Amino acid sequence: MTTVKTTPVHASSLSAVGISKTYGTGAAAREILGNVTFEVQSQETVCIVGPSGAGKTTLLRCLAGLMPPTAGAVYLGKDEVVAPPQRLAVVFQDYSRSLMPWLTVAENVSLPLRGRPGLSKTNRATKVQAALESVGLSNAGTQYPWQLSGGMQQRVAIARALAYEPDVLLMDEPFASVDAQTRSDLEDLTHTIKAKYGMTILLVTHDIEESVYLADRVIVLSGTPTSVTEIVPVNLAYPRDQVSTKSTREFAELRAHILKLIRRPAAGQEAEPGHD
Ligand SMILES: Nc1ncnc2c1ncn2[C@@H]1O[C@H](COP(=O)(O)OP(=O)(O)O)[C@@H](O)[C@H]1O
Ligand SMILES: [Mg+2]
Numbered sequence: 001m002t003t004v005k006t007t008p009v010h011a012s013s014l015s016a017v018g019i020s021k022t023y024g025t026g027a028a029a030r031e032i033l034g035n036v037t038f039e040v041q042s043q044e045t046v047c048i049v050g051p052s053g054a055g056k057t058t059l060l061r062c063l064a065g066l067m068p069p070t071a072g073a074v075y076l077g078k079d080e081v082v083a084p085p086q087r088l089a090v091v092f093q094d095y096s097r098s099l100m101p102w103l104t105v106a107e108n109v110s111l112p113l114r115g116r117p118g119l120s121k122t123n124r125a126t127k128v129q130a131a132l133e134s135v136g137l138s139n140a141g142t143q144y145p146w147q148l149s150g151g152m153q154q155r156v157a158i159a160r161a162l163a164y165e166p167d168v169l170l171m172d173e174p175f176a177s178v179d180a181q182t183r184s185d186l187e188d189l190t191h192t193i194k195a196k197y198g199m200t201i202l203l204v205t206h207d208i209e210e211s212v213y214l215a216d217r218v219i220v221l222s223g224t225p226t227s228v229t230e231i232v233p234v235n236l237a238y239p240r241d242q243v244s245t246k247s248t249r250e251f252a253e254l255r256a257h258i259l260k261l262i263r264r265p266a267a268g269q270e271a272e273p274g275h276d
Pocket of ligand 1: 023053055056059
């Protein structure tokens, strides 16, 4: 049985207000993010797309409360995010480093639930099993992560986030380290879990097609320092399908539009050879 949580509208919206981030100080200071502002509505799926090195992981760390921005603020609903919020879970790109090799799959998934007040061992086990079922791994609980393929390990990492029943799920290039077939399976899994759990999802990717396929809106990042170039609404019908959705004219137009935005340098920032 699936429990769909009902949260008040806007309670799980996530907003970035004038976020800047500079690494280093003095002569070594580098401004990576400059004045990034956007809002992800409650229960919306938003993809952030931008080239490698643009500062996507930096932005996600600020949004997750793992690192303070140099300027600006992040809000979850009305609350300012100053530390990792209870209601938020993160899936990182590198599943091999996020899973504990000495724990079984079920133990890995139950990790964030340990110590949750009022949760009995039996209820914890039920939540873990439900999460594993949601990612198609109901029989893998007693195995160890290293016995599984990369795609299956990333499913375990997703199950761990789901078991936690977050209102907001942040994902940092979650499918960048798996082969193309597994990647499209995991993209479809994202649609499935979204339909089932109904949480707010913010997924960061450098893959334009992936962003269009998954999102209700795509936030395009570019420029130096990086800022929001455009927020592109994606009105492709659900349920989406790898073959039929991706062969529509709307899909091709959105992909081409975003590609153009990423390639075009922001006004006044054209690269001048020899003057970096
Ligand atoms: N902790 C850090 N200290 C200094 N520079 C960093 C740190 N983390 C990332 N950077 C630099 O910030 C830039 C953006 O990195 P990152 O956020 O990882 O980009 P992306 O995820 O878009 O590839 C890169 O040039 C990277 O080298
Ligand atoms: Mg990154």
